[in-house]
Amino acid sequence: MSILFSGRAASGAATHKIGFVRHFVMFWVNHLRQALASLGELWRTPSASLLTIGVLGVSLTLPVTLHLLVKNMQQISDSFTQAAEISLFIKQDSSQTQIDSLKTILQADAAIARVTHISKQQALAEFAAVSGFGPALDYLTENPLPDVLLVLPKNTQAEAARALLNRLNKERIVEYGKLDIDWLTRLDAIVSLLQQAVAVIALLLLGAVVLIIGNTIRLSIMNKKDEIEVMKLVGATDAFIQRPFLYSGVWYGVFGGLLAYLIVETMLVWLQGAILSVTALYGSEFRLMSLSVAEFFALMLLAVLLGLAGSYLSVRRHISAIEPTGP
Amino acid sequence: MLEFDQVSKSYAGGFVALDRVSFKLEKGEMAFLTGHSGAGKSTLLKLISLIERPSVSRVLINDVDLSRIRRKHIPFVRRDIGIIFQNHRLLMNHTVFDNVALPLVIEGFSGKDMVKRVHAALDKVGLLDKARCLPQTLSGGEQQRVGIARAVVNKPPLLLADEPTGNLDPDLSKDIMRVFEAFNQVGVSVLVATHDLGLVARMKYRTLTLKQGKMINDGLLQYQEDPL
Numbered sequence: 111m112s113i114l115f116s117g118r119a120a121s122g123a124a125t126h127k128i129g130f131v132r133h134f135v136m137f138w139v140n141h142l143r144q145a146l147a148s149l150g151e152l153w154r155t156p157s158a159s160l161l162t163i164g165v166l167g168v169s170l171t172l173p174v175t176l177h178l179l180v181k182n183m184q185q186i187s188d189s190f191t192q193a194a195e196i197s198l199f200i201k202q203d204s205s206q207t208q209i210d211s212l213k214t215i216l217q218a219d220a221a222i223a224r225v226t227h228i229s230k231q232q233a234l235a236e237f238a239a240v241s242g243f244g245p246a247l248d249y250l251t252e253n254p255l256p257d258v259l260l261v262l263p264k265n266t267q268a269e270a271a272r273a274l275l276n277r278l279n280k281e282r283i284v285e286y287g288k289l290d291i292d293w294l295t296r297l298d299a300i301v302s303l304l305q306q307a308v309a310v311i312a313l314l315l316l317g318a319v320v321l322i323i324g325n326t327i328r329l330s331i332m333n334k335k336d337e338i339e340v341m342k343l344v345g346a347t348d349a350f351i352q353r354p355f356l357y358s359g360v361w362y363g364v365f366g367g368l369l370a371y372l373i374v375e376t377m378l379v380w381l382q383g384a385i386l387s388v389t390a391l392y393g394s395e396f397r398l399m400s401l402s403v404a405e406f407f408a409l410m411l412l413a414v415l416l417g418l419a420g421s422y423l424s425v426r427r428h429i430s431a432i433e434p435t436g437p
Numbered sequence: 438m439l440e441f442d443q444v445s446k447s448y449a450g451g452f453v454a455l456d457r458v459s460f461k462l463e464k465g466e467m468a469f470l471t472g473h474s475g476a477g478k479s480t481l482l483k484l485i486s487l488i489e490r491p492s493v494s495r496v497l498i499n500d501v502d503l504s505r506i507r508r509k510h511i512p513f514v515r516r517d518i519g520i521i522f523q524n525h526r527l528l529m530n531h532t533v534f535d536n537v538a539l540p541l542v543i544e545g546f547s548g549k550d551m552v553k554r555v556h557a558a559l560d561k562v563g564l565l566d567k568a569r570c571l572p573q574t575l576s577g578g579e580q581q582r583v584g585i586a587r588a589v590v591n592k593p594p595l596l597l598a599d600e601p602t603g604n605l606d607p608d609l610s611k612d613i614m615r616v617f618e619a620f621n622q623v624g625v626s627v628l629v630a631t632h633d634l635g636l637v638a639r640m641k642y643r644t645l646t647l648k649q650g651k652m653i654n655d656g657l658l659q660y661q662e663d664p665l
Contacts, residue, residue: 343515344543345514
């Protein structure tokens with residue numbers, strides 16, 4: 111389209127008669143070509159590109175590591191769901207029928223995952239076996255231990271478990287219920303503190319990544335000032351000029367994200383050995399969890415978006431500021 | 438087609454680069470713009486290519502007032518104007534082909550269509566065999582011709598040249614001018630700024646002369662080379 115020369119409209123490529131499909135295909139082919147050209151540009155300045163990618167990778171590594179730390183902490187705390195188990199001690203004078211009907215009621219309760227009945231006899235047998243008082247217990251004329259219903263709440267978080275305990279305490283045949291909850295509350299508090307710390311640190315680092323990429327792109331715009339002036343003089347729009355720089359930002363993101371992933375995985379392999387020797391001493395089966403596939407893609411997406419954001423900020427400011435100064 | 442209507446341009450600090458300049462360039466006309474350095478030749482070309490805006494009055498192309506063109510439309514105006522620079526301003530790390538193809542790529546050409554046009558433009562300036570070379574490996578005159586090929590590759594109706602023969606010896610200058618003549622003969626309007634008065638006088642085209650920002654001559658230049 112020509113603004114000044116009405117008869118010239120037919121000379122532009124945009125007015126060529128090409129079909130929609132071909133237009134669509136060419137659009138993507140052009141973008142792919144420009145993306146590859148930007149990649150080539152990074153390849154031609156390896157030292158600068160590697161530095162930026164390195165900074166980016168390391169900056170992303172820390173939030174990812176912290177995320178994994180929180181994730182593994184949660185795994186540990188999840189494995190202690192038994193701690194949220196509520197023990198209901200049944201009154202001595204309750205009949206077997208009453209206990210069975212309470213058990214049936216509780217099993218139907220939507221907030222409860224599982225109910226286990228430990229009868230007096232089982233409890234005594236277990237106590238005799240574990241405590242070592244076996245022969246002494248034989249002298250008891252009657253069994254002093256109460257029936258116990260072990261209730262596992264569906265929601266094992268401290269607050270929910272406590273609410274459930276309060277409700278169950280009101281049952282008629284329940285002497286009292288017990289929930290060892292304090293340390294669970296503490297663990298929850300620590301995990302949520304960690305999560306928030308991770309969020310703050312991650313935000314700071316991600317901000318740094320945007321600035322770093324923005325600055326790198328700014329430098330490469332300054333390096334190409336002459337070229338940009340020439341392009342503007344032969345009629346390039348700002349959008350056309352900024353596209354390769356945006357692609358550079360994307361590539362920085364891709365490589366930075368991959369680098370962060372590699373660093374984290376290497377670190378995990380290294381730590382796994384040390385952790386194995388600790389857990390072996392405790393007879394535990396704990397395994398470090400690494401990034402899942404979804405998390406890997408989230409990391410890459412985040413890195414690419416950050417790269418794009420950094421280069422966009424830079425490109426917006428600096429490309430329109432470059433104006434040709436003369437023929 | 439191109440019209441200056443009492444146009445003045447002064448820069449910050451009060452320097453008056455153009456003082457009430459008026460002229461018209463018709464479609465398909467070829468003209469020279471001469472004057473000493475600092476007389477305002479470059480400023481005049483900058484007003485046409487929208488690098489600068491006039492301080493007073495307006496520049497019209499096909500009755501479109503250039504001062505009414507908004508910033509985001511400037512690139513589209515420049516696609517209609519081929520500009521040739523004194524220092525040719527080629528992209529030194531790209532091949533001759535890429536340099537010439539640049540305006541076409543910007544306009545969205547690709548594939549065979551683009552290659553055909555680039556080759557046609559290079560053929561016109563006689564550099565078809567150098568398409569794969571880097572500009573550094575070419576001589577000054579050849580580089581200038583690459584610049585011309587780039588300016589004409591998308592067949593602009595108006596061609597501006599700023600001192601295109603500035604660094605060239607007389608024979609090469611003559612060659613370059615022949616190239617401009619050839620484009621003019623196929624209907625392109627050409628405005629060439631130069632201080633090479635001898636060349637201008639021999640070419641017998643309309644000549645606009647600027648002196649300290651004022652237009653002091655519009656017509657054929659009467660110029661005799663000093664006998665040695």
